[in-house]
Amino acid sequence: MILQNPARVIDHTLLKPDASADQVRNLCEEAVEYGFASVCIPSVYVPLATDLLYGSEVAVGTVVGFPLGYVPTAVKVFETAEAVARGASEIDMVIHLGAALAGDHADVEDEIRQVVRAAEKAKVKVILECCYLDDPRKQTLAGCVMNAGAAYVKTSTGFGPGGATLADVALLAQMVAGRIGVKAAGGIRDWEACRQFLAAGATRIGTSAGMSIVDQWRREQGL
């Protein structure tokens, strides 16, 4: 039985297109109350969250090249530098799937490396959007993510036709073998799913259902 509070590995996430400043304020309050690892929010709200979370242990995370991944590298680098300058310490970027599927892995790796450099001390999580990839491609790309110096490989944007799967998380965890983290995201709605993803090797969970997940875990623990 897992005894650790799952809040410490949850990115408390709000990425809907109509997300409001008030919703981001609530999200930040909830993140402090529950002790989530981070908030993952639209980049326009990074300064707001940075102000609200100043002095807390909750990181400010945002997304880059999201969710389609096909802006030029120069734009991903600029977005990253802007986000970090405004206070973000975690960056979830999407790879260029078209290049990955064409086998241009060196280009994908180089782009990640440039984003990692622009992110400076911020952690970069690299979203593969696994629903578009076969297993050998996922493994190759996880290798690119490691080589390029990113902190996590991440399964999904949550906006694609498929979210995280246990098989993908197990595959990525085996591939990275503890050298970097594995973030599972997309469709993780309850503690039972969260528990299974952690058991499969995920070290971070992205979800907009973090509060109910932690509440369910607490009930299970009799807390």
Added chain:
Amino acid sequence: MILQNPARVIDHTLLKPDASADQVRNLCEEAVEYGFASVCIPSVYVPLATDLLYGSEVAVGTVVGFPLGYVPTAVKVFETAEAVARGASEIDMVIHLGAALAGDHADVEDEIRQVVRAAEKAKVKVILECCYLDDPRKQTLAGCVMNAGAAYVKTSTGFGPGGATLADVALLAQMVAGRIGVKAAGGIRDWEACRQFLAAGATRIGTSAGMSIVDQWRREQGL
């Protein structure tokens, strides 16, 4: 009966996250063959399409802040300048819905104005993502789009929970009264739908089904 070939008002569109360079090449060939107004493609492929379409009458269009609209203004401006420098002459940008829904219309208008300025001679089409808005808001925002100097107001990204509706196009066309264009996009799959959107006041149609639309129109015309 409309006799004009609808190809002249169609943006031949490929915006899937896994769009490949080969698919963009095909799209450009099709656009020349059919005489579409533009190709609307991921920004990473703008240089490729600009090369392929050099000397043709097909414009190169791309998307900015797409499809979620919540990157900071500085990022939309940078994306636009990059796209124009690489050859784009049409820019479809997404507004910041959170600001629009909070009533911060001056901020929305100012952002559009900055993108229009960065676009220089390129035409800017402003996507409202109408499925999130009530009618008074759509009218107010259409006013912002006109004030800010954009060339078109556009209904939808095609990635939201709802696409173009005839009622929205009629509302926007009445509001702009011919001073700027109206682009309908999202779910327009056949000539009958295209015909109805044009009759409702659309002056540009965004679709990935442009070829079958034109083929159906030709059959109707006995061509």
